Amino acid sequence: MKFTIRLVGALWLAALLVLGAFAVVQVREEKARLVVDLERRAVLLGEGLREAIEPQVARGSTAGVERILKKLGKPQRGIAVYDRLATLMVATPDLTPILPPAVPEVTEALTGGEVHRGFREFKGSREYVYAAPLLREDRPVGVLLVVLDAGHLVTAEWELWRYNAVRFLVLAVVLTLIALAVVRASITGPMAKLSAWTKELRAGRPAPPPEVPDANLFGPLALEVSRLAGSFHKAQAAAEQEAALRLAGETIWTEERLKQFVNLRLAGRSLVVVSNREPVSHVRHGGRIQAHTPASGLVTAMEPMMRACGGVWVAHGSGDADRETADDRGRLGLPEDDPRYTLRRVWLTKEQEQGYYYGFANEGLWPLCHIVHTRPVFRPSDFAHYLEVNRKFAATVLEEVEKEESPLVLIQDYHFALLPSLVKAERPDARVAIFWHIPWPNFEAFGICPWQRELLLGMLGADLIGFHTQYHCNNFLETVERAIEARIDWEHFSVLRGEHETLVKPFPISVAPEFVDEPPATSRAGLLQELGISAEFLGVGVERVDYTKGLPERFRALRWFFERYPEYRERVVFVQLAAPSRSTIPRYQELQREVEDTIREVNQTLQTRSWRPIIYLNRHYEHREIWTYYRHADFCMVTSLHDGMNLVAKEFVSVRDDDDGVLILSRFTGAARELRDALLVNPYDIAETAEAIRTAVEMAPEERAARMARMRRTVREHNIYQWAGLLLSELTRIPLEVAGTRDA
Numbered sequence: 001m002k003f004t005i006r007l008v009g010a011l012w013l014a015a016l017l018v019l020g021a022f023a024v025v026q027v028r029e030e031k032a033r034l035v036v037d038l039e040r041r042a043v044l045l046g047e048g049l050r051e052a053i054e055p056q057v058a059r060g061s062t063a064g065v066e067r068i069l070k071k072l073g074k075p076q077r078g079i080a081v082y083d084r085l086a087t088l089m090v091a092t093p094d095l096t097p098i099l100p101p102a103v104p105e106v107t108e109a110l111t112g113g114e115v116h117r118g119f120r121e122f123k124g125s126r127e128y129v130y131a132a133p134l135l136r137e138d139r140p141v142g143v144l145l146v147v148l149d150a151g152h153l154v155t156a157e158w159e160l161w162r163y164n165a166v167r168f169l170v171l172a173v174v175l176t177l178i179a180l181a182v183v184r185a186s187i188t189g190p191m192a193k194l195s196a197w198t199k200e201l202r203a204g205r206p207a208p209p210p211e212v213p214d215a216n217l218f219g220p221l222a223l224e225v226s227r228l229a230g231s232f233h234k235a236q237a238a239a240e241q242e243a244a245l246r247l248a249g250e251t252i253w254t255e256e257r258l259k260q261f262v263n264l265r266l267a268g269r270s271l272v273v274v275s276n277r278e279p280v281s282h283v284r285h286g287g288r289i290q291a292h293t294p295a296s297g298l299v300t301a302m303e304p305m306m307r308a309c310g311g312v313w314v315a316h317g318s319g320d321a322d323r324e325t326a327d328d329r330g331r332l333g334l335p336e337d338d339p340r341y342t343l344r345r346v347w348l349t350k351e352q353e354q355g356y357y358y359g360f361a362n363e364g365l366w367p368l369c370h371i372v373h374t375r376p377v378f379r380p381s382d383f384a385h386y387l388e389v390n391r392k393f394a395a396t397v398l399e400e401v402e403k404e405e406s407p408l409v410l411i412q413d414y415h416f417a418l419l420p421s422l423v424k425a426e427r428p429d430a431r432v433a434i435f436w437h438i439p440w441p442n443f444e445a446f447g448i449c450p451w452q453r454e455l456l457l458g459m460l461g462a463d464l465i466g467f468h469t470q471y472h473c474n475n476f477l478e479t480v481e482r483a484i485e486a487r488i489d490w491e492h493f494s495v496l497r498g499e500h501e502t503l504v505k506p507f508p509i510s511v512a513p514e515f516v517d518e519p520p521a522t523s524r525a526g527l528l529q530e531l532g533i534s535a536e537f538l539g540v541g542v543e544r545v546d547y548t549k550g551l552p553e554r555f556r557a558l559r560w561f562f563e564r565y566p567e568y569r570e571r572v573v574f575v576q577l578a579a580p581s582r583s584t585i586p587r588y589q590e591l592q593r594e595v596e597d598t599i600r601e602v603n604q605t606l607q608t609r610s611w612r613p614i615i616y617l618n619r620h621y622e623h624r625e626i627w628t629y630y631r632h633a634d635f636c637m638v639t640s641l642h643d644g645m646n647l648v649a650k651e652f653v654s655v656r657d658d659d660d661g662v663l664i665l666s667r668f669t670g671a672a673r674e675l676r677d678a679l680l681v682n683p684y685d686i687a688e689t690a691e692a693i694r695t696a697v698e699m700a701p702e703e704r705a706a707r708m709a710r711m712r713r714t715v716r717e718h719n720i721y722q723w724a725g726l727l728l729s730e731l732t733r734i735p736l737e738v739a740g741t742r743d744a
């Protein structure tokens, strides 16, 4: 209310000032106009009489003057004639009763010989006086006085003021009404809605923010309150979950538990994570900048961990709008709406990216480590770029930890095999780990790499090396044993070189229990409608288009399934979400063609007028969109020919809070070791995979539910927070050897 009064008061004052100023000017102008009019009339009258009267006055003929005046009839107000001594000779009858004995203008006109004019009060009435000297041979012989009624000047002024006062009042009333309406519609109304909504949030009933008319005014407030409520509920949920887990005596890792653990164990020491892929890249799209989460298992796994732990994430800035969205040093806080950690972007030239990323990492190491019959390409120039980029990242990491004591550096993946030793050489007090997200092949297979020695020595700079499985750890240790001079401690799974010891351990990676924060409300029917299909059974596959993922094999197995079991035609539809990946590499272009050709062939052979067996959606999807497919599919297919872990399998399971859906999983994935209730297949065996599809669609609901419940328990217990907790715990426990001495 106070605000409204203030607003209305301000409007009134503004109106008063503006109207008042205009009224003053208007009154002044009107007065001047009326005076000019009086003067004009007086001059006309005076000049008209002067010639006739002058001779009579000169002769002193009062009768002559009287005669002339009589002829004049009845002028408004009056005329008086004075002789040379300023004595009244004649005055018109209406003037006689009010005329004072002396009029100053008359005397002035006589003495000066000039016209004098002005306003006078004659017995209470306001008059305009005009005194003109009467001359004879240029000498004043008398005065002609014209007196005109000036009372209307005062009336006119009052009229104007009254008119403006009414105008002001009308304007003030209209302004008040408009202000009240605007305040109600734009401020008090929305505020009331917002406070009702805030009350709902406070009561733990999350609701979308109300529609408010001025998004610019209230939008930011609504957004902030939404976020505040979100954080508040998350904290509340985390506390409740912790309490429930404690009551049940369970030791499940949660985001909150990881946070506490990091606070305790790291005790203020900083954490730096390094990966090639950044968690968010900014790309230009139709003139606008969009934030993009890459289709990468590594990012899916590391992002929730960084949210929990904080610290700095160093990664290649690959988006075309990345520079504009970061500061001068390439830093920005993430998540952008509620920063919990810092992303430090590293800029690479096109040549560096080509040689290090597409060349050595993805045409060399990727096929070398995944035994999938794609021949690795090793170019010396690519390795030179690989070394150069590893050095560049080392310099960035060292800059980030310059002022930190005993920092923790967590390096990710095969893009940075040389980085551990580069960092450790400069900062022996840093605890360095490298986690290898892809498989490690056997010694013979790895041995074809011309730089195997450099790679192994680079990695062994780390204090801890992690793989997804013990099998990959063993392969690595064997490779080290046979390729370089080092002592392997098979009892503790470590490598000793001189004073330096590197622990090699499995840490099976996983996903966060909540795949997305707020799942979309799309129903299965809504999803099918969006796809423009009807299906009794829906299958789904979610991959980057990569030759390790067994995509052509999967589509051939689907064909086999429909040929073997024609009763499922028109009843089963398989949807493949496929994010384009590494598409400048010829082998990937070849695979893209192979995938499309295979799908076209299967569809053309089997499709009917109302049904296509495979729907191919070849683009990047956000997790919220993928969630809908996982949640409504009857089965999910993961048919990797070789995969370190495979997070799609775990994502599918984590989303199925309905305890439904069947997972068909390649036994050549790390995930197959944990998810024993999936239908395990050899993806090269298309008949076996086709049989698994039939088993999936025919599986009894109770069995589906029992299998899914067991898999869900595994994924819930072995989640990404546990992965991070165990890895960091191991790393912080490792004693450091600085200048030949080991600390505890």
Ligand code: ADQ
Pocket (backbone or CB within 6 Å): 294, 295, 296, 297, 298, 300, 301, 437, 438, 509, 542, 543, 544, 577, 578, 579, 619, 620, 621, 622, 626, 643, 644, 645, 646, 647, 648, 649, 651
């Ligand atoms: P990736 O080879 O990238 O990971 P994966 O673990 O399956 O493979 O993760 C793929 C991620 O990309 C998932 O989070 C998935 O949701 C997402 N994704 C897939 N298709 C997508 C699409 N069309 N649009 C958007 N996102 C999509 C590597 C190793 C794996 C290991 C992980 C983590 O190869 O074996 O599991 O690292 O260590």
